[in-house]
Amino acid sequence: MNVFQLLMKKKELIPLALIMTFAASGASSFAVYSLKKTDVIVDRKGNPEPWDAVDPTVPQK
Template identity: 50%
Template sequence: MAKGILNILKSKKELIPLAGILSLAAAGAFSFCLYSLFSKSDVIIHKIGSSEPWETIDPAKPQKLVTINQQWQPIEELEKVKKLTK
């Protein structure tokens, strides 16, 4: 009764495209998780380092996957408050 996946796909050929699409979607989701884990600065695995990791993020580097016409300029009031709290 316990047939392998390959035996099922050999006997029911109409399931091959479905298995291919699901495999591709799973591989894409896994690869995006790895991409986010290693390249995004707002993804944190452990909290041993800085208690405020958002302070080390470069504001000139876009954090989104797609950024269109975004210009960053520092806000003077926030910079003053940041200097006073340190």
Template identity: 55%
Template sequence: MSGFISMLRKKKELIPLIGFVSLAALGATSASIYFLLTKSDVIINKSGNPEPWERLDPSKPQKFITINQQWKPVEELEMVKKLTK
């Protein structure tokens, strides 16, 4: 660790580079944790719920950006869903 600090003292032009790389790594890690905990399309436990797509709310957009999305239920799928329950 002391060798790393002494290298930074000798070559000060590396400090912004290391700062930007560290910031990018922190951003990627925090985005991964955020998506893992909040998004419904990321599945951690497949054995607990083998069909996780059944729990999704169709009125809630699943994309990062959704422009002019209108959801209408498909009658055939609703009928099949009622028959299988």
């Protein structure tokens, strides 16, 4: 059975489907956002020690 057919048959599930879709897209976008931050290391083989390139004169958080 198709998901849309089920939602048309049981209309009380539509708000739940919308909330779950919104939560999943928010979690996915936060995961992608977190990977773009500078303190997250994704490629350890290319640059195993990225903290060596930090400029000590620039204030950090």
